[in-house]
Amino acid sequence: MTTLSFPPDFLWGAATAAYQIEGAWNEDGKGESIWDRFSHTPGKIHNGDTGDMACDHYHRWREDVALMKNLGLKAYRFSIAWTRILPAGRGAVNAAGLKFYSDLVDALLEAGITPYVTLYHWDLPQTLQDEGGWPNRATAEAFAEYAEIVTRALGDRVKNWITLNEPWVSAQIGYREGRHAPGHTDLAESLAASHTLLLAHARALPVIRRNSPGASVGITLNLGPQVPASASFADRREASLADGFVNRWFLDPLTGRGYPLDVAQQLGARLDFVQPGDLEKIAAPIDFLGVNYYTRTIARASIPERENAPQTIFRGAEITDMGWEVYPQGLYNLLGRLHFDYNFPAYYVTENGAAFPDQLDATGQVNDSARTRYIQRHVQMLHKTIQAGIPLQGYFVWSLMDNFEWDKGYSMRFGITYIDYVSQRRILKQSGIEYQQLIRANAVEA
């Protein structure tokens, strides 16, 4: 049996996000977020689920840190709920909220687990949404104020910061497709939102660096190869636009290239929200890029099949519960392309994982072989990436535990830990056990 060994300092981690696991949505002074409002609106979430209780992590975090320690995690990526810190988005600070995260950070460090903190994972304060939300430039200023307070409180101990998680999803799914909070369906709003999100990132960078000396600061994007369905010109053009829309829309401005004009033209976007000096600020250097990779996307031009020759070539792929193709090779392709085209100083895979319909078996265990294989095959690609000389520093499996999967509620299970939502019992799945062994060996089978 061949094993692929990793560098001794490679960081094995797991990730979560506040709204998806914490629960306690209105406890200890927490304010209302757009996800509280959205999930409480009938008809928005599968089965009427909400994050009110979620995994009850707010009360069970000590048990969860013990679980992480037992797994052997080197790092844990979690997000902070803005409304625990600033219940009204700006202004009065809620000391209980800061204490919760401060205690969590202390416990992680005590357990030998390095915290990676995401400042924003989609739960905008409702008060700020009432003032216009992300399409409103002023939200970037509020974010800087929030970053100031959090990093002043935790910056002595937290040395790895992620400003935003997947701003594309916040802007596109929240403001254009309406499937996520705040549930709007307006292209112009979504484009303006994407710009304010980048401004927020830019405004927060110097704040974090000032309050957390020596910290590494990055941003996490959802990225994936956009592959033409065929070699036809129409499909290749479609793939290039899709790449522009999903990948380049954020990568280009972050690296000083401005917004991709092919995409702006295609969308009929005037980009009149860009003010002098914005693009320079957005292009300030970051220490790493966080990459959330789940799948690739096949791009197919919407023209009649018979005109689109040759015919679509991808068939029979393994698909997860989310309907996403399992395509490990795409992770290697993506990281290679990112490094070749953009040359970031370092990379983390800040999310990667799969939803499958897990069940407890008669012995009370979860034999999630499909997820186990998914993780193993993607980890093999990490090894290949490092071998290729790309500065990949860590991997965070999504997710540490089953949780609230946004509009899909609890119907999707992504965890390496099973959550029994009735008893809130945590049960390490087979994939968790294998991940534990992988971490211990610092190697994966070839």
Ligand code: IFM
């Ligand atoms: O659950 C989400 C997470 O919040 C952001 N990235 C994708 C995951 C799976 O959909």
